[in-house]
Amino acid sequence: MESLPHPIPRTVEEVFSDFKGRRAGLIKALTTDVEKFYQQCDPEKENLCLYGLPNETWEVNLPVEEVPPELPEPALGINFARDGMQEKDWLSLVAVHSDSWLLAVSFYFGARFGFGKNERKRLFQMINDLPTIFEVVTGSAKQSKDPSPAHNNGSKNKSSGKLAKGVKMSPPPKEEDESAEEEEEDDEQGATCGACGDNYGTDEFWICCDVCERWFHGKCVKITPAKAEHIKQYKCPSCSNKRARV
Numbered sequence: 001m002e003s004l005p006h007p008i009p010r011t012v013e014e015v016f017s018d019f020k021g022r023r024a025g026l027i028k029a030l031t032t033d034v035e036k037f038y039q040q041c042d043p044e045k046e047n048l049c050l051y052g053l054p055n056e057t058w059e060v061n062l063p064v065e066e067v068p069p070e071l072p073e074p075a076l077g078i079n080f081a082r083d084g085m086q087e088k089d090w091l092s093l094v095a096v097h098s099d100s101w102l103l104a105v106s107f108y109f110g111a112r113f114g115f116g117k118n119e120r121k122r123l124f125q126m127i128n129d130l131p132t133i134f135e136v137v138t139g140s141a142k143q144s145k146d147p148s149p150a151h152n153n154g155s156k157n158k159s160s161g162k163l164a165k166g167v168k169m170s171p172p173p174k175e176e177d178e179s180a181e182e183e184e185e186d187d188e189q190g191a192t193c194g195a196c197g198d199n200y201g202t203d204e205f206w207i208c209c210d211v212c213e214r215w216f217h218g219k220c221v222k223i224t225p226a227k228a229e230h231i232k233q234y235k236c237p238s239c240s241n242k243r244a245r246v
Contacts, residue, residue: 008109009109012115012122012123015109015110015123016106016123016126016127017054018054018105018106018109019102019105019127020130021052021054021056022052022054023052023102023130024052025051025053025055025057025058026058026098026102026133027133027136028056029050029052029058030091030095030133030136030137031137033058034091037058038082038087040060041060041079041082042079043079043082043083045079047062047063047077047079047080048060048062049062049074049075049076049078050074050078050094050098051074052098052101063076072104072105072108073101074097074101075094075098075100078097081093088138089227092137092224092227093222095132095133095137096134096222096224098133099132102127106123106127107120110123138226140226191206191215192215193206193215193217193220194236195217195220196217196220198217200215204219205218205223205225205228206218207221207223207228207234208234209236209239210233210235211236212239216236221237
């Protein structure tokens, strides 16, 4: 739980310096200090958060009690998912949430101190020049931008692109006969994301829940193509929560 003992950044350069410090702390937690971090995220404890601090350190703690908090809060309850998935997948998930939190904190400062369009753009460009925490943790910073080659290596059910259980990695393959292609197009055009309600787009990564069989944008449920490769049976957040309550 952070109580803001550090100077509050007020310029673009100061906000970026704050971002880099917090980012360095989070990367330490998920890489060099990973054993210590793993042990502190005991699922038997209450909802815990991972905080990166401007002095390049990190801490696992309870969320702040004040509402609304003085700063945006990190993802809550990261410890509950620790034992329910493979360690590398859990760390990747925490990394994605940490990336989102860092952006939220930086642009909170920007909004608080009246950054204009050019200042916000400059801040984002400075942040965007750095690899994300997810890229550092998964080692994907230098991988190719196209997530679709899964169909070239024959991985499990990920090459069909058909609306069936499994992970949709890319638009449907072109080799099928015309009637099958037309049927696929009709199916896809009618598909909507179970989270945001938007229609299927051929340039977007989608994933299907193996429980309720609803489809979701990967970005809406925080699942990347790289992470999907390691998921044998995907449960959407709604189905996961229902199972947890039973």
